[in-house]
Every structure is written in structure tokens, then in C-alpha cells.
Amino acid sequence: MASVGSSQHFFEGTEKLLEVWFDSSDGRNVDLRTILKSDWDKLLQLVRCEIISVSSNADMDAYVLSESSMFVTKNRFILKTCGTTTLLWCVDALLSLVKKTVGFDKVVDIFYSRKNFSRPELQVGVHQNFENEVQELDKIFPNGSAYTLGRINRDCWYLYTLEDEGVTKPDQTFELLMWDMCPEKMHIFTKEECADGKEATQKSGIVDIIPGMQIDDFLFEPCGYSMNGLLPDGHYITIHVTPEPHCSYVSFESNVPQETYHDLIEKVLNVFRPGQFLMTIFANKASIARDTHKTLEQADTIPGYSRNDHQLCCFKNYTLTYTQYSKARSPRSPTTPTATTPLFQQATEPQSFAPPII
16 A cells, blocks of 8 residues: 655555355355455455455454455455455455355345546556446346446446345445545655554544544555454444545545434544545445435535535435535635534525436
């Protein structure tokens, strides 16, 4: 994740994110966490990254990687990789490894997603183009569907998922993808300012976003940062920082269930101060976050930011909300939230939104 010579080297902070839920046709009680680290090492060679450290609790194993993170629970696998990694090259091998080693022979659901790349021409193989990624996944999953949310000639977000009913237990995923970052905030994630990941976690305020996390963090040489935070019941957060001024980027992801994510959004924005960000919230019908999209429709105003896009996508069992903001240019708008100013203010009159995708 580290890069050398910010004026000469470009690093793609935008990640590819794969989440796969497994089951067995015979109902056997098996666990993905019984797969050996050596097997994960071999799988990640296909992706062109490696394991740096591992943390665990009763429900989840979390891996900090040379390019982002991996999470494994009893029946769910999450792999998030940045740079020029080749994530989709491991999908066939993953399904084979899981079936052979554990006995899971059914894919209940799959989510592959990413923001559009800043430099897609630097990606390897199918990852240069979302249409090619879709074709690659369609070879494996004949019942897959692909979507684009946002502006295809600006910033947008891609998704590939299955048409099936999918996961029925409570499930939700919240992402904030941020770019054009505050230089002062980004300098924290360099070896010039912090000695290690622990110091960067404390100094940046990441440690206070969700108190009580079991944190595994790493500060790269000469810059760059990754952390995994584990919570009970299979909940996690993961943060990745590319701090170089010409390609600054930060991702925040969590599956912590919330009826509203307003407080969490405020905390994350206060830590990082992005110039632009997009937000996605997935929630299925069993999740307490299933109606979050209703409150977000009223979040037309964030002090310092103006909303560019707001879209709702409804699947068989999930609701997906996509929203994108940029720093407000009006001189009357405050540049940053203050301690006395609520981050979200309810719109006082009907607002015009992008048409929903159904």
C-alpha cells in the first residue's frame, strides 16, 4: 500500500470489494474459519497481495493485507483490495477451496462492487473495464446482475450481485468512499508524523469512531494506512488511507447495524475532511437499517457539502442507497461542521432527487 515519491508515483486507492455468502446443500455445520492460513496465502497470490497480520474474536477472523483487508466468518468471505490487484482472478479458486476444504457447495449471494478508478488504464486484465469484469463474473454466476449508480461521465459506483433472494438473516453494509482529502489530515498517515499504526489511529481520531473496537492497524513505509476493527456478533469496521496529495483517497466500511447512520457519518467526516465522498448503504428486510434510505432522503444539507446525486435501488431482499456529495462552493456555506452545528439538517421543502433505479 505504500508508495514512493508522491510527485512521481500514482497509487490507486479505490478498492475492489468482493463479498460471498456460502451454504451447503446437505445442511452440514461447517465453518470457513477452519481453512488454514497457508491456503489463504495461496489464494491471495492470485490477487497479488499478501497477509500482514491477523486478528480474531469469537465470530470473525480479520486480515490486514498488503493491499487492504480480508474478513472470514462461519459462512461469509470478504476481500477488499486496492492498487492494481487482480481480485477476480481468485473467484474460481475460492469456490473450489471452500467446497473442497469445508464442504460449502452453494453460493447464497455475492456482491462485487467498486467506485470508478482514477487511472483504469493501469489496472490489469479485466479490471480495466467494468463490462469486462461483468463478463468474467457471468462465466461463474449465470444468474448475476450488474448496475451502475451515479454519473457515468463523472464519479460513479459499480455493483454486481445475484438475482436470487439472497441472505435472509439481518445484514447491512455501510461505506463512505472519500477523495480530495485534507492535506493536514492525510499527513498523519505518513512516517514523517507517526511512528506506527497505533499512533496514527490515536492521533487521527479513528480510535473514537466506534468505541470498544479490537483494533489491528498498520502504517506503511513511507505512507499509507490500514486498519481492521472487530466488534461482537461478526461486526467490523475497516479503514484504508492513501494519503499522497495527487491521489488521496480514504475508504470506510462497516456492517454495524444502525437505524440511522447520521452520527457515524458525522464522526467519519470529522476525522478525514474529504473534498468529495460517496456513500452506499445496503440493508436487507431483516435489518434494522432497512429504512435508512428514508432518513437519507431528508439529508439534503450537510454543512460544508452539497449533494450531487441521490439514488435508491430495490432488489428482492435488499435496499441500496447511493449518495454523492462535494464540498459546497457557496461562500455562505461553512467549510466544516462545528461542534454546535448539526451535521444533518432536514430539508424544509420538497427536494428534487435523481430518479430511483428499480
